[in-house]
Every structure is written in structure tokens, then in C-alpha cells.
Amino acid sequence: MVEARDGLALWLDRLLLRSTLGAPEQAAIMALPGLLETARPNRDFVRLGERVDRACLIVSGLAGRFSQTSDGQRQTTALHIPGDMANLHSLVLPQSASALRSLGDAVLYRVPHQEIRRLTATFPALAEAFWRDCTVDAAVLSQWALINGRLSARVRVAHLVAELCCRFAIGGCVDGMSLPWALTQIQLAGATGLTAVHVNRMLRQLREDGALEIRDKKLRVIGWERLCAVAHFNPRYLHLHKAL
Amino acid sequence: MVEARDGLALWLDRLLLRSTLGAPEQAAIMALPGLLETARPNRDFVRLGERVDRACLIVSGLAGRFSQTSDGQRQTTALHIPGDMANLHSLVLPQSASALRSLGDAVLYRVPHQEIRRLTATFPALAEAFWRDCTVDAAVLSQWALINGRLSARVRVAHLVAELCCRFAIGGCVDGMSLPWALTQIQLAGATGLTAVHVNRMLRQLREDGALEIRDKKLRVIGWERLCAVAHFNPRYLHLHKAL
DNA sequence: CGGGACTTTGAGGTAGATCAAAAAGTGTGG
DNA sequence: CCACACTTTTTGATCTACCTCAAAGTCCCG
Numbered sequence: 183m184v185e186a187r188d189g190l191a192l193w194l195d196r197l198l199l200r201s202t203l204g205a206p207e208q209a210a211i212m213a214l215p216g217l218l219e220t221a222r223p224n225r226d227f228v229r230l231g232e233r234v235d236r237a238c239l240i241v242s243g244l245a246g247r248f249s250q251t252s253d254g255q256r257q258t259t260a261l262h263i264p265g266d267m268a269n270l271h272s273l274v275l276p277q278s279a280s281a282l283r284s285l286g287d288a289v290l291y292r293v294p295h296q297e298i299r300r301l302t303a304t305f306p307a308l309a310e311a312f313w314r315d316c317t318v319d320a321a322v323l324s325q326w327a328l329i330n331g332r333l334s335a336r337v338r339v340a341h342l343v344a345e346l347c348c349r350f351a352i353g354g355c356v357d358g359m360s361l362p363w364a365l366t367q368i369q370l371a372g373a374t375g376l377t378a379v380h381v382n383r384m385l386r387q388l389r390e391d392g393a394l395e396i397r398d399k400k401l402r403v404i405g406w407e408r409l410c411a412v413a414h415f416n417p418r419y420l421h422l423h424k425a426l
Numbered sequence: 427m428v429e430a431r432d433g434l435a436l437w438l439d440r441l442l443l444r445s446t447l448g449a450p451e452q453a454a455i456m457a458l459p460g461l462l463e464t465a466r467p468n469r470d471f472v473r474l475g476e477r478v479d480r481a482c483l484i485v486s487g488l489a490g491r492f493s494q495t496s497d498g499q500r501q502t503t504a505l506h507i508p509g510d511m512a513n514l515h516s517l518v519l520p521q522s523a524s525a526l527r528s529l530g531d532a533v534l535y536r537v538p539h540q541e542i543r544r545l546t547a548t549f550p551a552l553a554e555a556f557w558r559d560c561t562v563d564a565a566v567l568s569q570w571a572l573i574n575g576r577l578s579a580r581v582r583v584a585h586l587v588a589e590l591c592c593r594f595a596i597g598g599c600v601d602g603m604s605l606p607w608a609l610t611q612i613q614l615a616g617a618t619g620l621t622a623v624h625v626n627r628m629l630r631q632l633r634e635d636g637a638l639e640i641r642d643k644k645l646r647v648i649g650w651e652r653l654c655a656v657a658h659f660n661p662r663y664l665h666l667h668k669a670l
Numbered sequence: 671c672g673g674g675a676c677t678t679t680g681a682g683g684t685a686g687a688t689c690a691a692a693a694a695g696t697g698t699g700g
Numbered sequence: 701c702c703a704c705a706c707t708t709t710t711t712g713a714t715c716t717a718c719c720t721c722a723a724a725g726t727c728c729c730g
Contacts, residue, residue, distance in 0.1 A: 249572035251658050257572040274558040279565040279663055303550070313557045314518040320564040321523040327571055328493035328501040331619035335718070366676065375575035380718060382678060414495050418475075419523055579686065610708065624686055626710060 186218050186291045189241030192265025199352070200318065200421055201311035210301050210308070216293035221245075221284040228282035234272040236292040240264050243288025244364055246372070248281045258373035259323060261285075261365075263349055271316045273298055286364045318421045325419045330375045333414065338374040339384040340413035343394060347403060348417045355406050363401035388412070430462050430535045433485030436509025443596070444562065444665055445555035454545050454552070460537035465489075465528035472526035478516040480536040484508050487532025488608055490616070492525045502617035503567060505529075505609075507593055515560045517542055530608045562665045569663045574619045577658065582618040583628040584657035587638060591647060592661045599650050607645035632656065 194211050197203065203211075218241070221227050228234060230250055238245075240262050247260040247268065259280060262268040268282055273295050302309035322345075329341045346365075347355045367385065371378040388394050393409040395402045403409065410416075438455050441447065447455075462485070465471050472478060474494055482489075484506050491504040491512065503524060506512040512526055517539050546553035566589075573585045590609075591599045611629065615622040632638050637653040639646045647653065654660075 257575040259568045271561045275561045317515045324503045331501040
């Protein structure tokens with residue numbers, strides 16, 4: 183059974199990677215009230231343009247953030263894994279500029295803005311930690327813009343896979359490691375700005391290169407070094423450690 | 427003669443578009459100490475990976491933010507106009523994830539983090555206003571990711587031009603309007619993820635379509651409606667007005 | 671067992687890259 | 701004011717990475 187506490191604990195860990203928080207701040211995070219909710223698979227749980235009054239913590243499963251043109255074309259602008267407060271920025275900009283949707287089965291914990299504001303008002307260190315995490319989010323998007331704007335399809339797919347490896351297994355990615363993998367090639371295409379057909383071919387190449395293998399909803403990293411080399415991957419932009 | 431006060435006033439106007447600030451907060455902004463500096467044209471004034479202890483306000487001219495691959499390829503992730511505090515986010519993430527460079531002649535006002543922190547500590551409303559403006563920045567980048575990831579070269583160029591029109595002439599863009607235009611086609615290519623050659627062809631098309639004209643470092647909007655239509659442009663994402 | 675979503679492979683088309691070179695503009699020093 | 705070097709703009713010709721369309725194969729769930 184999934185519980186809100188699990189999600190909050192993951193989120194707190196994430197915050198502590200980048201910010202120093204005292205015991206009262208940590209306790210306040212863990213005590214945040216909210217609503218646990220099972221998202222219907224592949225459905226928007228925050229719609230474009232909607233005025234939002236609760237932030238969504240991903241407790242389990244995956245979620246995507248999407249920008250959309252007037253004629254309905256979508257581009258993924260972020261992938262969120264458990265422990266991500268997917269739209270924390272809605273606290274300061276409640277008019278949602280992008281949609282959030284579950285990718286497969288997902289469980290959310292919806293925390294009212296007003297509860298988060300209570301925390302930022304009491305603990306300035308939390309306000310800063312929140313702002314910092316939003317900034318990391320933007321840094322990741324910058325990296326996506328770079329990779330998707332300048333590099334080949336093969337690099338894009340490899341880079342996205344490498345990023346997710348690092349975010350799931352915070353710190354150490356190694357050869358032979360295996361991760362649960364719920365993303366379809368269609369979803370991968372949405373995030374890399376490619377077509378699903380071409381993603382398929384690129385994944386085959388990466389398999390033939392001895393970099394990785396996806397089977398049975400599992401990703402197996404065959405050659406982490408090779409994958410990083412193909413992807414031009416350097417995890418610094420993820421800010422998974424406190425700055426020196 | 428350009429003065430720091432001009433830049434600070436522009437920035438304050440920008441903040442007031444999106445946040446409500448009292449007289450003391452406004453006075454505190456206008457009193458921010460810093461160093462006025464003439465940037466050498468087309469030079470990085472914040473380098474990649476550098477540890478930053480001052481934020482850069484663009485007082486005059488243009489600046490670009492760039493992400494960069496290990497082998498030196500660059501992608502523009504933001505264009506900054508006078509009144510933009512280009513790297514306000516460095517306050518919470520001082521390890522610079524992107525480079526900042528002047529595009530042509532530019533004048534900067536460098537404000538020490540420590541002075542800005544004095545403000546956020548005293549006035550929580552300013553901390554929130556700053557966070558909000560960084561969030562808008564990220565929203566603009568999302569839009570770029572969408573446009574550059576999914577739409578044709580013609581749309582990309584048109585969209586960028588339309589965005590800059592709106593940001594320069596906050597609120598009203600009209601037919602026949604003319605703006606100072608300092609960007610080269612090479613710089614346009616850097617922001618749209620195209621080559622300069624192709625940008626040139628797209629600009630010619632837009633001219634032939636009766637949408638715009640660039641001559642003598644001036645941009646003339648011939649048909650604003652037409653430009654917006656070609657660009658799929660809807661200025662909402664710029665958050666140039668307070669949310670309803 | 672049947673239907674829907676996803677994956678895989680093939681064949682052919684195209685938007686935009688690349689390469690090349692001329693023309694126009696811009697700044698510098700004599 | 702002109703001569704120069706350098707950058708930017710413009711145009712042409714060719715090439716290719718990725719898209720599009722199509723169809724078969726696979727997986728999964730009711």
C-alpha cells in the first residue's frame with residue numbers, strides 16, 4: 183500500500199540533496215496535509231490554463247509536464263518521478279502554463295498551496311529550498327533545450343535514458359544495473375521531439391552498441407560508460423549534490 | 427548617458443507587472459547598490475560553471491543565455507532585454523549552469539547576492555516576486571521547447587520575432603510599429619536551433635508574406651495579425667499582466 | 671479468444687543542413 | 701576619403717537525418 187508519508191519522505195530527501203534544513207523544517211514537511219489520489223492512467227490531472235490551488239507530489243508512477251500549441255501538438259517539458267513536487271512553481275504562478283498528466287498508473291498527493299505558504303512564511307529556509315528546487319527544474323529544461331535543439335536523435339534518446347537512470351538511482355549508475363521502466367516509445371518521442379518510429383530505431387542502435395536493453399518493463403544498463411559517451415552525458419546539470 | 431537607476435526602474439516595472447509591492451519594497455529595489463559595467467560586445471560576462479556572487483541586470487543592449495555541450499556547441503536558452511535581471515536564479519543556485527554573453531554592445535549593473543539577500547530577508551514579498559519572475563523565465567523556456575521541438579523553421583523564426591516585439595513594446599504591438607533590432611541572423615539561428623542560412627530564407631518568406639521587414643537595424647512590423655497567425659503566437663505565456 | 675495499444679520493420683519523401691561563393695555592410699588605420 | 705579586412709547577408713546546389721505512411725508482429729487485458 184502506498185502512503186503519503188512515503189512520497190513526502192522522498193521529496194524531503196530530494197530537498198536535502200540541495201538545501202540544508204533543520205529538524206523543525208523537516209518535521210513541517212513530513213506533516214504536510216493533503217489528499218492522496220490515484221490518478222487515472224494517461225490522463226491530465228492538471229489541465230492547461232487551469233487555475234491551480236494545490237501542488238501535486240508524485241508518490242508513485244510517472245508524470246509528464248506538457249506544453250501545447252493551439253492546434254493540440256504537445257511537447258514534453260519535464261518528466262517527474264516519485265518524490266517530485268511536479269508543480270511547486272504553481273505556488274507563485276497559479277495560472278498553469280502547462281498540463282500535467284500521468285504516464286501509466288500513478289499516485290498523487292495533492293497539497294493545498296495554503297499549507298505550503300504556511301511553511302514558507304514560518305521557515306524562510308524552506309522558501310529558499312523550494313525556490314532552489316524550481317531552479318534546478320529550469321536547469322534541467324535548459325539542458326533538454328540544448329540536447330534536443332542541437333544534437334542527433336541517437337544522442338537525444340541516449341541522454342534522456344541516462345538522465346532517468348541518474349535520477350532514479352541517485353548517485354551511482356553502474357553496468358548491469360536494472361531499473362523499472364514504464365515509459366513507452368511514444369512517450370519517449372514526446373520528450374525528445376522525435377517520432378515513435380525513429381525512437382524505436384535509435385533504441386535498437388543503442389542495444390546493438392551494447393549500451394542498454396529494454397525488456398519486460400525493465401531497463402538494463404549494459405555499458406554505462408558507453409551510454410554516457412554516446413549521450414554526451416554529464417550529470418552535473420541535475421544538481422544531485424550540494425554545490426561545492 | 428546610461429545610469430543604474432534607469433535599469434533598476436525598468437526592472438521594478440517588470441516586477442510590478444506580476445507582483446504587488448509596497449512603497450518600502452519599491453524603494454529598496456531602487457536603492458540596490460551595484461557596479462555599472464560596459465560589457466565588451468559578444469563576450470561571455472558570466473562563464474559556464476563559474477561560481478557567481480552577483481546578479482546581472484541588463485541596463486542597455488541585449489544578452490543571451492547559453493547552454494553548451496562538452497564539445498562547444500551552444501544553444502540559446504533565453505534572450506534578455508533591458509530591465510531583465512538575467513541570472514536572478516543564481517541567488518539560490520550560484521553554480522552557473524549556463525553562460526551569459528552580450529549580444530552587441532551592452533551595459534550591465536552587477537548587484538551582489540548579499541545585497542539582494544538583505545532584501546529578501548527583510549521583505550518576504552520581494553522574495554516571492556523574485557521567485558515568481560524566475561518562474562516566468564522558466565515558462566518562456568517551456569514555450570521555446572514547444573516551438574523549437576515541434577514546429578517548422580518558419581514558425582520558429584516568426585514566433586521569436588513576435589515574442590521580442592511583445593516584450594519590447596509591453597502590451598501593444600501594432601501594424602507599422604518599428605523597433606530597434608540588434609540581433610544578427612546568426613544569433614537568431616542560435617535561439618531557434620536552425621542555421622543562419624535557413625533563418626535568412628525564413629526571414630525572406632516572412633517579408634514576402636507581408637509580415638515584417640528588417641532593415642537598418644530596425645524591425646518594422648508590417649502585419650501584426652499575420653505575424654501572430656504564422657507564429658501560432660499567443661502572448662499569454664509571457665505573463666505580461668497579473669493573473670486574473 | 672478478440673480487440674486495442676505498443677513495437678518493429680520497410681520504402682520513399684522532404685525540411686532543413688551543409689558547402690560554396692558572391693554581395694553588402696562595418697569598422698580601422700592611413 | 702579611401703583601402704583593407706572582417707563580419708553579416710544573400711543566393712544556389714546538393715545531401716541527409718528524420719518524417720510519413722503502411723503493414724505485420726507482439727503484448728496485454730477483459
